[in-house]
Amino acid sequence: MTAAIPVNPSLPGTNYTTYNLSFVLDTNINAYIPKWSRIAGAHPLTTDSGEILINLDWRQWAGGSKSVYEISWVVAYVLAQTNFISELNGHAVAELPIHLIGHSRGGSLVSEMCLDFGTNGIWVDHFTPLDPHPLNNDGFDSNPPYTVVDAPVRTYENVLFADNYWQTAAFHGESVAGAYNRQLIHLEAGYWPDYYGDHFDVHLWYHGTIDLRTPTSDSNATLDTFERSYWYESAEQRGTNAGFCYSLIAGGDRLSTNKPAGSNTDMIRTGYNQHWDLGAGSTNNRTALPTYSGRWPNPIKVALLGSSVIQYGQSNSVGFYYQWARPSSESALAEIFIDTDHNPFNGNERLLGQMQVPGTGQTQVNYRIVPFTVSSAESAPGTRYLFVKMTDGSRRRYSYVPQALSVQSGGPPQLVITRAGSSTVAIDVYGTVGQRIVLEVSTDLSVWQPRATNVLSSSVWRYTETVSTAKRFFRVSVP
Numbered sequence: 235m236t237a238a239i240p241v242n243p244s245l246p247g248t249n250y251t252t253y254n255l256s257f258v259l260d261t262n263i264n265a266y267i268p269k270w271s272r273i274a275g276a277h278p279l280t281t282d283s284g285e286i287l288i289n290l291d292w293r294q295w296a297g298g299s300k301s302v303y304e305i306s307w308v309v310a311y312v313l314a315q316t317n318f319i320s321e322l323n324g325h326a327v328a329e330l331p332i333h334l335i336g337h338s339r340g341g342s343l344v345s346e347m348c349l350d351f352g353t354n355g356i357w358v359d360h361f362t363p364l365d366p367h368p369l370n371n372d373g374f375d376s377n378p379p380y381t382v383v384d385a386p387v388r389t390y391e392n393v394l395f396a397d398n399y400w401q402t403a404a405f406h407g408e409s410v411a412g413a414y415n416r417q418l419i420h421l422e423a424g425y426w427p428d429y430y431g432d433h434f435d436v437h438l439w440y441h442g443t444i445d446l447r448t449p450t451s452d453s454n455a456t457l458d459t460f461e462r463s464y465w466y467e468s469a470e471q472r473g474t475n476a477g478f479c480y481s482l483i484a485g486g487d488r489l490s491t492n493k494p495a496g497s498n499t500d501m502i503r504t505g506y507n508q509h510w511d512l513g514a515g516s517t518n519n520r521t522a523l524p525t526y527s528g529r530w531p532n533p534i535k536v537a538l539l540g541s542s543v544i545q546y547g548q549s550n551s552v553g554f555y556y557q558w559a560r561p562s563s564e565s566a567l568a569e570i571f572i573d574t575d576h577n578p579f580n581g582n583e584r585l586l587g588q589m590q591v592p593g594t595g596q597t598q599v600n601y602r603i604v605p606f607t608v609s610s611a612e613s614a615p616g617t618r619y620l621f622v623k624m625t626d627g628s629r630r631r632y633s634y635v636p637q638a639l640s641v642q643s644g645g646p647p648q649l650v651i652t653r654a655g656s657s658t659v660a661i662d663v664y665g666t667v668g669q670r671i672v673l674e675v676s677t678d679l680s681v682w683q684p685r686a687t688n689v690l691s692s693s694v695w696r697y698t699e700t701v702s703t704a705k706r707f708f709r710v711s712v713p
Contacts, residue, residue: 236288239285246282252273256292286330298382300382310351331633333362335364336363341365343384349524352523366408367407395506403432403433407436414500423461425454441457442477443473443477476494489514534555536634536636537635550639551603553603554602562593566591568589568624572584572619588604615641619638621634622635647665667692670690676709677705
């Protein structure tokens with residue numbers, strides 16, 4: 235599935251990094267040790283998307299010889315270490331927003347990873363179990379042949395958004411409390427029609443929401459025109475408006491009140507964290523964490539509060555929800571950066587503003603606004619991206635603002651008038667993309683009337699005027 239993400243049209247850049255995380259037997263200590271290897275993409279300090287994709291290979295135990303309890307804490311631990319992946323040059327994977335996806339027993343595994351991250355004070359942006367089926371838990375009786383007991387599948391309080399895709403055929407998954415639950419009814423074709431077929435079709439269904447091409451394959455089965463037409467509801471637009479659509483990469487509306495599968499099914503926003511009011515209200519739809527160390531400062535949700543177009547010297551601001559479960563007497567540093575891409579590790583960023591923020595304690599989430607201006611010292615004109623960095627001096631986390639920012643030099647517009655025909659003149663207005671231009675006309679240079687208004691979508695706007703014998707003067711203004 236990680237191989238499909240780079241071909242998604244919403245990937246915020248042209249390159250990425252993919253690692254394989256596996257377990258290798260160390261014969262010196264007779265134990266399996268987690269190891270990483272880069273299997274695709276570029277060095278993480280050189281990419282423009284900033285996306286780090288991790289394929290977890292736990293094949294030694296996926297068949298049932300170990301419980302997910304024994305695996306999840308190891309994976310969560312190494313992803314939070316600054317010295318695990320040496321290519322990150324002192325950064326931990328967990329510094330970036332986290333999206334965990336797991337199929338079958340993998341749904342139990344990623345749920346338990348959410349818990350492991352949470353007890354260490356790390357928020358998970360997105361949790362996606364696919365037909366989750368924990369062995370010998372949540373009502374599934376797998377003994378025989380399996381005696382291990384997997385973790386229950388829960389949506390914990392440190393998860394911002396959760397969506398679960400499941401079905402009820404012979405071998406099936408389960409609904410997950412606190413998630414947007416989308417039960418898949420129509421799964422004909424796809425995988426082979428046997429006891430496990432529909433169970434694996436859920437994996438293929440979600441794959442089809444990442445790789446939007448037709449046909450597409452998850453390496454074991456193919457999703458073709460039939461599946462595109464029959465598997466997805468009309469609101470899901472053949473898979474383009476479903477599943478992976480709600481990831482940070484694709485940017486779908488997680489607060490939507492839409493019910494894609496029908497009037498008696500979940501709204502999308504059902505999966506949004508309502509333990510605190512982060513935009514979806516407060517209904518406490520999360521499972522409490524048993525312990526919470528609060529060691530990591532978390533920018534949970536960030537947004538641009540002003541216009542997406544800014545000129546040098548103008549003011550704007552970024553608002554963000556955060557949690558740092560330390561006493562209010564302690565403070566962390568929140569900084570706003572402007573960047574030419576979506577990678578906070580490659581050195582393109584420039585600081586725009588900062589503030590000290592107090593600890594929230596374990597039971598609160600705070601909201602702060604950081605104002606900023608942009609000058610030529612921080613950014614050349616063009617499309618730019620903002621992110622929030624929070625640090626307590628030893629740990630740091632990053633989150634990009636979903637909206638792009640158009641930076642403009644803000645020079646005055648220029649007007650050029652030429653004859654376009656025997657009875658018309660062409661009025662060309664040169665300005666900056668995003669500027670709102672008002673073309674005004676006068677017969678005496680004293681009284682001016684608006685003739686036309688336009689927001690520039692390119693650097694030049696042409697307006698054609700029919701000429702007459704009366705004198706007319708033209709000017710442009712920027713309101």
